Amino acid sequence: MKRGRLAFLTGTHIVNDLYQGAVPALLPFLMSQRHYSYTAVSGIALAASGLSSVVQPLFGLLVDRRRCAWLVPAGFLTAAAGITGAGLADSYLLTWLCAALAGIGIAAYHPAATQQARAAGGRSQRAMSLFSVGGTLGASLAPALVTLVVGSYGLNGTWLLAVPALVTAAIWAAQGRRRRTRGPAPAAAPSADRASANATHRDDWRAFGRLVATIVAWSLPYVTVTSMLALHIRRDLHGSAGMGATALTLLTLAGAAGTLLGGWLGDRHGRLTPIRAGYALAIPAMAVVAFAPSVAVAMVGAVAFGLAMFLPFAPQVTLAQDYLPTRPGTASGLTLGLAMSVGGLAAPALGRLADAQGLRAVLALVLGVLALALVGALRLHDRVLPEHKAEEGSAGSADEPVPGGAVSEGR
Helix, strand or coil: CCHHHHHHHHHHHHHHHHHHHHHHHHHHHHHHHHCCCHHHHHHHHHHHHHHHHHHHHHHHHHHHHCCCCCHHHHHHHHHHHHHHHHHHCCCHHHHHHHHHHHHHHHHHHHHHHHHHHHHHHCCCHHHHHHHHHHHHHHHHHHHHHHHHHHHHHCHHHHHHHHHHHHHHHHHHHHHHHHHHHHCCCCCCCCCHHHHHHHHHCCCCHHHHHHHHHHHHHHHHHHHHHHHHHHHHHHHCCCCCHHHHHHHHHHHHHHHHHHHHHHHHHHHHHCCHHHHHHHHHHHHHHHHHHHHCCCHHHHHHHHHHHHHHHHCCHHHHHHHHHHHCCCCHHHHHHHHHHHHHHHHHHHHHHHHHHHHHHCHHHHHHHHHHHHHHHHHHHHCCCCCCCCCCCCCHHHHHCCCCCCCCCCCCCCC
């Protein structure tokens, strides 16, 4: 495992997904300061997560074909620009367009960074869980940071949210200059092992399709809860804005713990164990969130929901790459992009339902979708491929594509 490279990639993941978490954290402020309706803020959520879900597979295809390490800093810088613009915009249309720009940046980052993290981590599920938890931590920091900045300076202060991206981009550039000073990594000859593996282990699109369908059914409840939890606490349970931000933070911190636990369980008991357990436990946890009689109970439910929903996260990423061993970037783009964000496409319809029937009705509805996700998880099978030697020049250079290569053990 290339620990230094993995640690730095995890840091960039924190920064990138800070802006992903900033979108739902901004929604209550947009409602209170610009008087947007549930339908309007759901449209903004659609712009960020829905558009991201559509374009991320395209970035995955690009990563599989070209040298695209530059997409990592370009992605989180674009996301920062979009969030900043959404706060400074003076019209709903411009706010929507800026949220869409943030979604494109978030989408551009993930396939390239995930492929590099897999190369740095090798066979270990825990390595992928460490990289994945960076994103969860970034999302968990977003509500507190957005509440601090916007609560202190108003929406006009959102330019301060761009500082983490600018600092991380400067570090990325400095590391690039340092690598060029040391000289390029030695070029790797074509790997006979890799060629043999690609010839022997064909892409299993049928199994991959089942996994994508399962993650789609994961996405709708997750996007709904993260977009509406703070609003649910403020409107239905009469909590404060700070309580809503705290609930979001607790949910995402619990998600970080669930991601790490899922990686550990995957290494010890096989990938299917945390995947199935996560979906099974998420159903009662979401019921607690939906029907909580008080803010305290809702927060307990949010913690349980975040923990359960992220148990499958890292094992699903590596399983997708092993279902498509010759197209790891495409696998990452479809699972982390289209499948996991497609819930945002339903956001406007759910917003209309919330305006008409209340948030509890929406949360109760998506419970049924989560049950379908559990059914899909129970139908998945593991795919164990023999490890083959990665191309050293690819994994270590910021200018080269990295192989999907290694896979995990066990069922």
